[in-house]
Structures are given as structure tokens and as C-alpha cells.
Amino acid sequence: MASINIFLLQLSIFLLIFLPKPSFPKNQTLFFPLKTQALAHYYNYRATANKLSFHHNVSLTVSLKLGSPPQDVTMVLDTGSELSWLHCKKTVSFNSIFNPLLSSSYSPVPCNSPTCKIKTQDLPVPASCDPKGLCRVTLTYADLTSTEGNLATETILIGGPARPGFVFGCMDSGSSSNSQEDARTTGLMGMNRGSLSFITQMGFPKFSYCISGVDSSGVLLFGDASFAWLKPLSYTPLVRISKPLPYFDRVAYSVQLEGIKVGSKVLNLPKSVFIPDHTGAGQTMVDSGTQFTFLLGEVYSALKNEFIQQTKGILRVFDDPNFVFQGAMDLCYLIESAGPSLPRLPIVSLMFSGAEMSVSGERLLYRVPGLSRGRDSVYCFTFGNSDLLGIEAFVIGHHHQQNLWVEFDLINSRVGFAEVRCDIASKRLGMIV
Numbered sequence: 001m002a003s004i005n006i007f008l009l010q011l012s013i014f015l016l017i018f019l020p021k022p023s024f025p026k027n028q029t030l031f032f033p034l035k036t037q038a039l040a041h042y043y044n045y046r047a048t049a050n051k052l053s054f055h056h057n058v059s060l061t062v063s064l065k066l067g068s069p070p071q072d073v074t075m076v077l078d079t080g081s082e083l084s085w086l087h088c089k090k091t092v093s094f095n096s097i098f099n100p101l102l103s104s105s106y107s108p109v110p111c112n113s114p115t116c117k118i119k120t121q122d123l124p125v126p127a128s129c130d131p132k133g134l135c136r137v138t139l140t141y142a143d144l145t146s147t148e149g150n151l152a153t154e155t156i157l158i159g160g161p162a163r164p165g166f167v168f169g170c171m172d173s174g175s176s177s178n179s180q181e182d183a184r185t186t187g188l189m190g191m192n193r194g195s196l197s198f199i200t201q202m203g204f205p206k207f208s209y210c211i212s213g214v215d216s217s218g219v220l221l222f223g224d225a226s227f228a229w230l231k232p233l234s235y236t237p238l239v240r241i242s243k244p245l246p247y248f249d250r251v252a253y254s255v256q257l258e259g260i261k262v263g264s265k266v267l268n269l270p271k272s273v274f275i276p277d278h279t280g281a282g283q284t285m286v287d288s289g290t291q292f293t294f295l296l297g298e299v300y301s302a303l304k305n306e307f308i309q310q311t312k313g314i315l316r317v318f319d320d321p322n323f324v325f326q327g328a329m330d331l332c333y334l335i336e337s338a339g340p341s342l343p344r345l346p347i348v349s350l351m352f353s354g355a356e357m358s359v360s361g362e363r364l365l366y367r368v369p370g371l372s373r374g375r376d377s378v379y380c381f382t383f384g385n386s387d388l389l390g391i392e393a394f395v396i397g398h399h400h401q402q403n404l405w406v407e408f409d410l411i412n413s414r415v416g417f418a419e420v421r422c423d424i425a426s427k428r429l430g431m432i433v
Helices: 179-184 198-202 297-310 422-428
Strands: 002-010 012-017 028-031 035-043 059-066 071-078 085-087 135-140 146-157 163-175 187-190 206-211 218-222 234-237 257-262 283-286 293-295 332-336 348-352 355-359 365-373 376-381 383-385 393-396 404-409 414-419
Touching: 163 187, 163 198, 206 422, 218 422, 234 355, 257 297, 293 297, 297 383, 332 365, 355 414, 404 422
Parallel strands: 002 059, 012 218, 071 187, 085 163, 283 393, 293 383
Antiparallel strands: 002 035, 012 028, 059 071, 059 146, 085 187, 135 146, 146 163, 206 218, 206 404, 234 414, 257 348, 293 393, 332 376, 348 355, 365 376, 404 414
């Protein structure tokens, strides 16, 4: 067994709420304390087949209060999911749970209700009826995690007086690829554009976050980010398809990737490889619930080959065909452990319609914890191959969103980016003392 330290980042919430609701005073701000948690995760490491199962080393989490009386819950922030859910049954793995028996405002949703029959239509697996006539939901994720339970409503405390009627999944069974994370988190906060997502239910017109790559700090903000120190955001429109397609997630934050640059060289790829096909395969999603970025095979191979070409003589390739980090990252390097820092690397730029995301320096290579070869540490390229995961999409993970102000504007159907030192932004907003 090899031990990996997993940093579970708990983002403080900075709420700016501009909603025409009498229960929320205008310009109200609400702060939650910032915490950083270190977890130990274990995985089987076999010399004959060093292929690790896909999981996230880092998760972004927020803390809220739910129920009457309020119970503290910690939820993984996931812009790639719709339904928020909580562990409701204590097991060996799930130490942090929400206990519905202790809440007077907890109410299970009947399976014949409009909420169960209509609002669950965008969920990957259709809702069903349990023997008691209650709405049953099952969720599965790319890392092989699954969870199952009943749909329910509860009172939530956020930014003002208690708000009743928040719909969530009260989960009582499932399987996970990361039991250590499960021990410290209560569930997941779904933040996509679906009718049951947290952001839709709360009615916020936009939200944004900023993740530091320096000190594991971060900030999540609901409302307008109007700060003099924040550069103007570059926006790219959301791609929306009304017709249901088998491989297109219609409620994801889908944008149009148009090309990729390595240094000053644009990869020689036809634009058609970035456009979803007639089945919906090939969409590009901005996902806070995924750590790294994954590209479809043809694009990944072109990026990998160009990065190798431009780093010849700078980096030493870890030449082990059996090693694939996290199931999809097969370009790794040997870097002297005692070295001062990473060498100067070419910037990789993701080009969108109207905006660009530049990935540079330490965000390009990730040190594999607990793995070394002699005096060398193993670092892997932080772009992976979607084909190896069985994902028919491009996924922009939160590792490449570090030191970016990322805004999701639901009113104008767009996503905005601006470069900023997120640790300094957190201090300016009073997140760090």
C-alpha cells in the first residue's frame, strides 16, 4: 500500500445577494470560515500493472446548515451535477451524515408528486417509486461512485432567514472510490443548470469562484462580482441544445472549445474535432467536481505529442508503458526531488469563443504523491485522455481553474474568466486573516 495525502479544500462562502426577495436584505454579505483538511487515501500499487483507478485527489467543499434544528453539513461543490444530496445513514465509511430523524422540517417527496415526476427528468437515471410510495433516485459518476436514496425537502439556512422547501437526495446506500473523502464530507452540492440544482432552487442569477494554487484557499460568491481590483472578465457563451441527444448533457456548463495552443503554436487540428457530433458526443464542460482536464483522444494525442516536442531537453519522460495515472494520464516525467523548482515550460492555452484559459507553470505538471524512482519524483501532465475513462466529452477540471476568477452567468448564458491571484482575492474579501 502507498499513502497519498489528499487535500480537501473547504472554500469559504462569500455571499453577495441581489435578489428581489424580501427575506434577503440588499447587499448582504455572509461569511463562512476557511478550513484546509489533509486526508490519507490508499490505493493498490502493483508493479506489474501500475494503473490507478480514477478518483479526485482534491475536492472543493462548502459548509452549510440544514434542518430544524440546523445540522452542519459539508458538501463537495460540483458544477457538473444537478441534484444535491447528503449521506443520511451512518456506516463505517460515512461518518458525517445528515440525520432526518432529528429534523422536524424534513419531508420525503412522494413518487406521484410533480417534483418526482417532472423535475427529475434531467437526471441520468429516471426516478422510481420505493415500496412506501416515495421518490427514489440513483446517481452515478465517472469515478465509479454511485449513491441511492429518497428525494426529500428540507429547510436550508443561507444568507438570511431559513428557507423551506429545498429539494435534495437523502441517500442511504451506495459505493465510493474515495472512502477517506466520504468520512469528512456529508454529500454533494449540485450546481449545474438543472431544475433541481442548488443554484436554480436558490434563484441566484450568477455565481463565481476563485481557487488559489498557493495556499489552498478559495472563495465562492453568489451574485455580482463588482470589485475594482478584479480585471474585466472575458466571456464565452454557453452552448445550448434543446433537442435531447444521447451523449450531450443539456444542463451542464457547456462551452465551445475552438483550439489549443502550446507556446505560440496552435495545434494543427480541424475545428470539427471540437464540435459535438450528431449524438452530442464531444461537448466541452466546465466542471468544478473534476480535478484535472480531459480531452478526447485525437485532441489529447496532438497536445501530448506537441508538449513532448517542445519540452525535449527540458524534461525526462517517465518511460513506463504500464503506468497510467488516474486511469487517463499517460504522459509523466522524472524530475529530481532535490531540484529547486520546475523548469520553464511552454504555456498551454485553451481557446474558446471570446475567451482563453492559459495553463502554465506548476499547473501543467502534478507530482504523484508517494511515488518516486531513485532520487526522482514522478510528475504527470495534467491533461488526460477522455477515451481511457469512457467519457465522450472534453472536461475542464478545477486544477486548471486555479488563479482564475470563474463566473457562471445564468441570466446571460455565459461563462467568464479573469486572471487573478486567488489567495490575494481571498484576503481582500476578508476570507483570510
